[in-house]
């Protein structure tokens with residue numbers, strides 16, 4: 220089972236390396252185009268070397284710490300080949316071009332935009348401040364709505380709470396899985412979804428942030444719950460308290476301060492995310508910024524960038540201070 | 547009828563380690579029973595089986611003749627609320643006041659709603675205050691529990707246990723993290739509760755000098771087996787070596 224998974228990984232890696240080499244690097248360097256079927260034999264060759272020389276790289280990923288395969292020269296070479304191929308292919312695909320970066324035309328463009336950013340047009344300031352307020356409150360409301368939800372969800376998402384048998388175990392595993400999926404979807408994706416659902420604007424942005432915040436906070440909260448000192452739990456259980464009372468009187472008091480700290484940090488992160496979400500229709504300063512950028516009004520953009528930087532920096536410092544004081 | 551009767555009790559932890567082997571003993575009401583044994587011999591496991599913080603794998607536990615080995619839910623909670631417990635590390639709720647901590651001793655007999663909304667009755671508050679009186683720290687009611695010294699914290703923990711008005715008090719190495727003078731003071735409170743209130747005490751202890759001073763009876767565990775059951779004065783040098791091993795030497799704390 221494990222070894223077949225390992226060889227599947229090797230086959231995938233071989234496929235990637237062959238594709239990069241045959242479809243990106245060689246055509247770019249020589250101008251030749253190569254039929255995609257050629258990838259199949261090269262992948263098989265890669266897998267054969269891995270198998271015959273006991274140089275499986277996949278095995279490194281599926282084996283546990285104490286059964287790691289021995290160091291192996293062939294594997295090291297194959298690893299380097301994969302690494303270097305990726306860098307070369309990456310260079311080609313992302314159009315990295317030092318020539319453009321340093322060309323006089325390019326430098327002129329850079330000068331124009333930096334110049335504009337550095338001579339901000341302060342006429343937009345009232346509108347910008349309004350939009351900033353919207354962004355900050357979007358983040359605040361998202362955090363506030365997410366906190367009670369996260370609090371309630373964090374208990375069934377904590378392993379040391381869900382100890383009552385198979386059903387609880389299943390709920391725990393499912394909840395964790397759903398939260399992980401929710402968390403791995405970027406808020407910007409949620410913002411796109413919600414801007415179609417409820418229309419473009421701060422409400423869509425808030426909903427997007429709520430989803431992401433619930434997923435993140437629940438994870439942090441539940442990890443804190445898993446980390447509490449078991450002593451008070453035993454003591455409260457020993458008084459004959461029921462489960463809810465044990466959670467409320469032995470677990471919660473150990474968690475409030477860390478929960479507060481996570482929450483404040485989350486709000487800080489949410490202000491930044493609310494800005495980004497604005498780019499795709501989440502309202503607030505982000506939306507304003509895309510509008511001016513679309514009109515190529517870089518002096519106004521400059522004002523917005525300065526404002527965003529100031530607010531993010533202030534919040535960053537303030538939230539760090541508060542969290543420090545909470546310790 | 548004995549207050550507590552333990553028959554053929556065994557416990558195996560989920561990892562397969564058997565911590566208790568076929569342990570049987572009885573405790574009469576009013577005794578001050580001390581459990582001794584090397585660390586790892588199963589003392590804490592035994593104590594936790596009695597109030598079912600640890601589930602016995604085999605055997606039976608009778609309290610006043612009633613089988614409590616397999617009771618669950620409300621009956622389990624009522625079984626637990628009749629047994630107070632104190633711990634080596636006190637296990638108070640940090641940041642909460644001394645009074646709150648003592649009131650938590652009444653959780654087993656208070657509804658979830660009233661307890662979570664903090665509505666303890668005046669009668670419960672009175673009981674908490676008199677429990678604090680018993681252990682001599684009534685003046686600290688409004689202090690934060692984690693701001694007290696170790697000895698004071700253990701006394702609050704005793705008051706929390708008294709709040710349960712228990713017929714039996716379990717103490718798991720109650721003085722192991724205290725200095726010798728404080729140890730004696732805490733043990734004196736336990737003794738007074740045993741003598742004045744008639745509460746039966748079962749206490750795990752490390753130091754034999756404390757055992758001789760406070761115990762009315764002693765049982766000894768070795769590798770999860772009960773190897774001694776008798777009067778403290780009957781622990782001869784030979785018994786001592788059996789329980790603690792050939793290399794052991796008795797030390798005194800005063």
Ligand SMILES: Nc1ncnc2c1ncn2[C@@H]1O[C@H](COP(=O)(O)OP(=O)(O)O)[C@@H](O)[C@H]1O
Nearest residue numbers: 559561563565584585586587588589590591592
């Ligand atoms: N949760 C547990 N899982 C597995 N083994 C445990 C657990 N708790 C205790 N043990 C083992 O059981 C034995 C008895 O432990 P314990 O009852 O704490 O002994 P004592 O209180 O006498 O020091 C020890 O060997 C200990 O390592």
Ligand SMILES: [Mg+2]
Nearest residue numbers: 589590591719
């Ligand atoms: Mg112990």
